[in-house]
Amino acid sequence: MTPLLAVRDLRVTFGADEVVHGIDFSIAPGEKLALVGESGSGKTVSALSLLGLVQNARVSGSARFAADAAQPPRELLQLPERELLALRGREIAMIFQEPMTALNPLYTVGDQIAEVLQLKDGLTAREAWDGAVEALRATGIPQPEQRAGAYPHQLSGGQRQRAMIAMALCGRPRLLLADEPTTALDVTLRGQILDLLAQVQQHNGMSLLLITHDLNLVRKFADRVAVMENGYLVEQGTVAEIFSNPRHPYTRKLIDSRPARDVAERGPQGEPVMQAKAMEVSYPMALPGFKGWFRRGKFTAVKNAAFQVLAGRTLGVVGESGSGKSTLALAALGLIPHQGELEVVGRRWGPDAASNKAIRRLVQVVFQDPFSSLSPRMTVEEIVGEGLLVHEPALDAAARRQRVLQALADVGLAETQFPNLLNRYPHEFSGGQRQRLAIARALIVGPQLLILDEPTSALDVTIQKQVLKLLQRLQREKDLSYLLITHDVDVIRAMAHDVVVMKDGEILEAGPVHQVLDAPHHGYTRTLVAAAG
Incomplete structure (x- = not known):
C-alpha cells in the first residue's frame, strides 16, 4: 500500500545547530502513528516542519504526501507558501x-x-x-x-x-497531526478525547500522527510507535513489538518510567500534623437576572470536608479539574478564608500575617509549574535562602549560605555538578532541576508538612520519576508529611499512604490508598482508576 505520508532523511537546522537528524517514518492510510519522546527530542519540530510552520529554520529531506491515489504524491517540503496555505486545514x-x-x-x-x-x-x-x-x-x-x-x-x-x-x-483532512492533545487534561477527559479521536478517525478514514511523551496513552491508542531521542529516531515498530520487546535503551527507559512506590509503610501514629472537620470554602458570585441587583449569591468550592494528614505519611487528594482539590490546598495554606475547623500542628490560621508566621514555617508548598513559581530575577542563593530571611533573620550571610548549600545538596544539586550554582538563574536549569530548586526552597526552613500541588504534572515521564524518588527519600530521611494534590492516579499509588477522592467540592471516598484504589466503592473512583489503567 502506498503510504499517505512518507518522510525520508528529514533534517531541521536552526543557525548552525541541527536539531532533527535525518529521520525516516511513514504513515499508511487510516493508520495511527505515535511519535514519542521527551521535551527537546525534536518530535514537535519534526511535525511542524512538514507544514512549513517552523520559523527561521532550514528544512531538508523529503516528505511525500499522497492524498489522492489518482495523482502523484506531492513533495511537502518544496511546495510554495500559497499551496501550503491551501493544504493546511484542508488535507x-x-x-x-x-x-x-x-x-x-x-x-x-x-x-x-x-x-x-x-x-x-x-x-x-x-x-x-x-x-x-x-x-x-x-x-x-x-x-x-x-x-x-x-x-x-x-x-x-x-x-x-x-x-x-x-x-x-x-x-x-486526510491526515491529522495531534501535538500532545491530552497533556493538559484530567485522566477521565483524556480518555474521552482519545475515544473521540478514534471515532472520528474510523468514521472519516483519516490517518493520525500523535505526538506525545505519554506511553500509557500510546499503548491504548496507537497502531505503531516511533521513538525519538535528541533529534534521532532510535526505534520504531508496532505497539505490541515496542512494548513487549524494546530494543533501544532509551525506549526501555521510557517504558520503565512509570512511578514506582518506595515509601515507608508506617502505620498511623501520633497526633495529626493537619486535620479538618466540616471545612467549607465559598466564593461570592452574582445572581442571574434582577435578583443580582439586590443580593449576592455564593459558590461553594469545598463542601463539608473532613481529613487528616498524619506524621510521616502522605495524604493524596485526587480529582479532576474543578473538583475543589486546589481550593482545599489554598485553604490548608491559610491563603483563602474558610469555615469550619482546620488545625495545623494544633494551631489555627489567624486573621493577620504576624499571627501566622510560626505556622508558615511548619507548612511549605511546592507548586505545579516551577518556572512560574520561581522569580526569574533572583539567583539560586536568593531564591532558596529567602525563607531564612523571614524565619531566621539573625543568621549572618555566611551561615545562611551554608544552609542554602546544604538544602541544595539534599535535593541533589551541587557545585561540582553546576559550577557557580548559587549565582545562576532559574532559566539556566531544566524543568526537573527547577522543581528541585522549589523543593529546596520549601525545605530550608525545616517544615513538618509539605503541600505538593501537582508537583510533577508539568514534567516528562523520566523526570517525573526522578522527582518522585527524591520526595520519597526526603520523606523517609526527614520524617516529612505530605498533602499531595494531583489528578494522576499513578502518582497517588506511588506516593500516598491515604487518599481522598474529590468531585464537585465534595469528598466522595477516603481511606488507605490500597483499599480505595484496589477496591473502590464509589462509581466515580472506579472511573478514575479505570481511566488510569
Whole structure:
C-alpha cells in the first residue's frame, strides 16, 4: 500500500545547530502513528516542519504526501507558501498542545471555527456558523449552540480541546497531526478525547500522527510507535513489538518510567500534623437576572470536608479539574478564608500575617509549574535562602549560605555538578532541576508538612520519576508529611499512604490508598482508576 505520508532523511537546522537528524517514518492510510519522546527530542519540530510552520529554520529531506491515489504524491517540503496555505486545514490539519493559547481569546469559538469554513469552503456567514455548531455537536460538547457563542476562557479544558478538534476536523483532512492533545487534561477527559479521536478517525478514514511523551496513552491508542531521542529516531515498530520487546535503551527507559512506590509503610501514629472537620470554602458570585441587583449569591468550592494528614505519611487528594482539590490546598495554606475547623500542628490560621508566621514555617508548598513559581530575577542563593530571611533573620550571610548549600545538596544539586550554582538563574536549569530548586526552597526552613500541588504534572515521564524518588527519600530521611494534590492516579499509588477522592467540592471516598484504589466503592473512583489503567 502506498503510504499517505512518507518522510525520508528529514533534517531541521536552526543557525548552525541541527536539531532533527535525518529521520525516516511513514504513515499508511487510516493508520495511527505515535511519535514519542521527551521535551527537546525534536518530535514537535519534526511535525511542524512538514507544514512549513517552523520559523527561521532550514528544512531538508523529503516528505511525500499522497492524498489522492489518482495523482502523484506531492513533495511537502518544496511546495510554495500559497499551496501550503491551501493544504493546511484542508488535507492536513493540526491540533496544538495548549488550546488556551492556540485559540484567540477575543473571538468566540464558533466564530473561529466558522472562519475556517468560510476560508476553506467558501460558505456564507450563516452557513459557516451553522457548520461550526454542527462541528461542535460532532465532538460531543453539550449545548453546542450556546458553547459556540462562548469565549475560550468560558469553557473547561476538555471543552476547549473539543473546540480545537472541531476546528481541525471541519476541513475533513486526510491526515491529522495531534501535538500532545491530552497533556493538559484530567485522566477521565483524556480518555474521552482519545475515544473521540478514534471515532472520528474510523468514521472519516483519516490517518493520525500523535505526538506525545505519554506511553500509557500510546499503548491504548496507537497502531505503531516511533521513538525519538535528541533529534534521532532510535526505534520504531508496532505497539505490541515496542512494548513487549524494546530494543533501544532509551525506549526501555521510557517504558520503565512509570512511578514506582518506595515509601515507608508506617502505620498511623501520633497526633495529626493537619486535620479538618466540616471545612467549607465559598466564593461570592452574582445572581442571574434582577435578583443580582439586590443580593449576592455564593459558590461553594469545598463542601463539608473532613481529613487528616498524619506524621510521616502522605495524604493524596485526587480529582479532576474543578473538583475543589486546589481550593482545599489554598485553604490548608491559610491563603483563602474558610469555615469550619482546620488545625495545623494544633494551631489555627489567624486573621493577620504576624499571627501566622510560626505556622508558615511548619507548612511549605511546592507548586505545579516551577518556572512560574520561581522569580526569574533572583539567583539560586536568593531564591532558596529567602525563607531564612523571614524565619531566621539573625543568621549572618555566611551561615545562611551554608544552609542554602546544604538544602541544595539534599535535593541533589551541587557545585561540582553546576559550577557557580548559587549565582545562576532559574532559566539556566531544566524543568526537573527547577522543581528541585522549589523543593529546596520549601525545605530550608525545616517544615513538618509539605503541600505538593501537582508537583510533577508539568514534567516528562523520566523526570517525573526522578522527582518522585527524591520526595520519597526526603520523606523517609526527614520524617516529612505530605498533602499531595494531583489528578494522576499513578502518582497517588506511588506516593500516598491515604487518599481522598474529590468531585464537585465534595469528598466522595477516603481511606488507605490500597483499599480505595484496589477496591473502590464509589462509581466515580472506579472511573478514575479505570481511566488510569
